Amino acid sequence: MPSQIKLAVIPGDGIGPEVVAEALKVLKATGVDVSTTEFPFGASHYLESGTILEDSDIDELATHDAILLGAVGGDPRDPRLTGGIIERGLLLKLRFALDHHVNLRPTTIFPGVTSPLANPGAVDFVVVREGTEGPYVGNGGRIRTGTPHEIATEVSINTAFGVERVVRFAFAHAMGRDRKKVTLVHKTNVLVHAGGLWQSTVDRVASEFPEVEVDYMHVDAATIFMVTKPSTFDVIVTDNLFGDIITDLAAAISGGIGLAASGNLNPSGAFPSMFEPVHGSAPDIAGKQLADPTAAILSIALLLSQFGESDAAARVSAAVEADLSARGTTARSTSEIGSAIADAVAQN
Numbered sequence: 361m362p363s364q365i366k367l368a369v370i371p372g373d374g375i376g377p378e379v380v381a382e383a384l385k386v387l388k389a390t391g392v393d394v395s396t397t398e399f400p401f402g403a404s405h406y407l408e409s410g411t412i413l414e415d416s417d418i419d420e421l422a423t424h425d426a427i428l429l430g431a432v433g434g435d436p437r438d439p440r441l442t443g444g445i446i447e448r449g450l451l452l453k454l455r456f457a458l459d460h461h462v463n464l465r466p467t468t469i470f471p472g473v474t475s476p477l478a479n480p481g482a483v484d485f486v487v488v489r490e491g492t493e494g495p496y497v498g499n500g501g502r503i504r505t506g507t508p509h510e511i512a513t514e515v516s517i518n519t520a521f522g523v524e525r526v527v528r529f530a531f532a533h534a535m536g537r538d539r540k541k542v543t544l545v546h547k548t549n550v551l552v553h554a555g556g557l558w559q560s561t562v563d564r565v566a567s568e569f570p571e572v573e574v575d576y577m578h579v580d581a582a583t584i585f586m587v588t589k590p591s592t593f594d595v596i597v598t599d600n601l602f603g604d605i606i607t608d609l610a611a612a613i614s615g616g617i618g619l620a621a622s623g624n625l626n627p628s629g630a631f632p633s634m635f636e637p638v639h640g641s642a643p644d645i646a647g648k649q650l651a652d653p654t655a656a657i658l659s660i661a662l663l664l665s666q667f668g669e670s671d672a673a674a675r676v677s678a679a680v681e682a683d684l685s686a687r688g689t690t691a692r693s694t695s696e697i698g699s700a701i702a703d704a705v706a707q708n
């Protein structure tokens with residue numbers, strides 16, 4: 361573990377800078393020795409400079425111990441930003457280049473938080489989403505464009521190597537949890553090729569983890585059980601696309617997208633891991649101090665845990681829990697929430 365954590369900070373677009381500012385307040389309040397370097401990448405930087413993320417930028421980011429990212433994605437009405445040019449050229453490019461093959465997304469209902477579910481029961485699961493493969497790799501194309509016979513493909517990539525390493529991570533992660541259960545979420549009844557690889561990999565890896573209970577659920581059914589009986593899940597392992605979709609649902613059932621933290625992990629440590637809220641740049645509320653910074657702040661707790669700073673991580677989580685319990689109905693700005701949590705961390 362480094363004596364000082366060198367953190368690269370990419371505030372990004374929309375509410376990204378607003379929530380990152382609060383996350384950094386809280387990080388500072390922990391007293392952990394962290395140096396921060398801010399990078400301007402995002403939609404505005406692209407519109408000003410014409411570049412999104414150069415290879416040299418990645419090299420520079422890779423000299424850091426970790427990355428904190430707010431969110432990226434510019435004004436959806438701007439024709440220069442269509443096709444997710446920033447999301448793909450910045451966020452996905454970074455995840456791929458820095459080999460963030462584990463996208464860890466914990467889901468829990470904190471005390472005092474109201475879930476929209478009628479009977480939430482116990483909600484405490486973590487989604488282990490594959491982060492470097494699936495249909496997000498850009499393997500596709502369009503032919504006969506502009507004709508009624510246009511063909512578009514978006515081919516999902518699933519390698520034995522890529523699937524096995526994330527499945528292994530999920531089982532190892534389950535071993536550190538009370539319930540020790542892994543559920544593969546996929547669509548093996550239709551996506552038989554990719555699904556077959558995922559299922560056979562889970563079966564093989566499972567034999568090395570006899571203490572772990574293994575389950576399978578089709579992704580459509582998983583969306584039912586996440587709402588009707590979320591206690592079904594402990595560790596979910598799934599591909600990049602399904603993981604993206606079900607973690608927004610997971611965020612919603614646990615009290616809101618503004619509470620959902622994530623880590624894009626490179627477990628080998630060869631590259632810096634990247635911590636970010638699950639949400640996007642939320643252009644509908646950007647610039648108004650309406651965003652909940654809790655997800656970004658909880659991403660700091662994940663970051664601190666990753667660096668063995670378990671005491672500081674626990675102080676951040678405890679301060680968030682206390683703040684959530686006391687929220688009531690009084691509206692507070694992004695900055696007011698961040699300052700309250702930072703003050704609580706500093707006092708503990």
Ligand SMILES: NC(=O)C1=CN([C@@H]2O[C@H](COP(=O)(O)OP(=O)(O)OC[C@H]3O[C@@H](n4cnc5c(N)ncnc54)[C@H](O)[C@@H]3O)[C@@H](O)[C@H]2O)C=CC1
Binds near residue numbers: 636650
């Ligand atoms: N990791 C990233 O950088 C991500 C970027 N995006 C990008 O963000 C842009 C907007 O995407 P959307 O699909 O609208 O998803 P979004 O997550 O930005 O917003 C969905 C809804 O949740 C609300 N919301 C999001 N974060 C919130 C917070 N912290 N507090 C309170 N409310 C919050 C928004 O106001 C909006 O109503 C797009 O350009 C998209 O591609 C989307 C998801 C992840």
Ligand SMILES: CC(C)CC(=O)C(=O)O
Binds near residue numbers: 448452638
């Ligand atoms: C914007 C996408 C590239 C990513 C996303 O929605 C996510 O990682 O949750």
Ligand SMILES: [Mg+2]
Binds near residue numbers: 605638
């Ligand atoms: Mg998403």
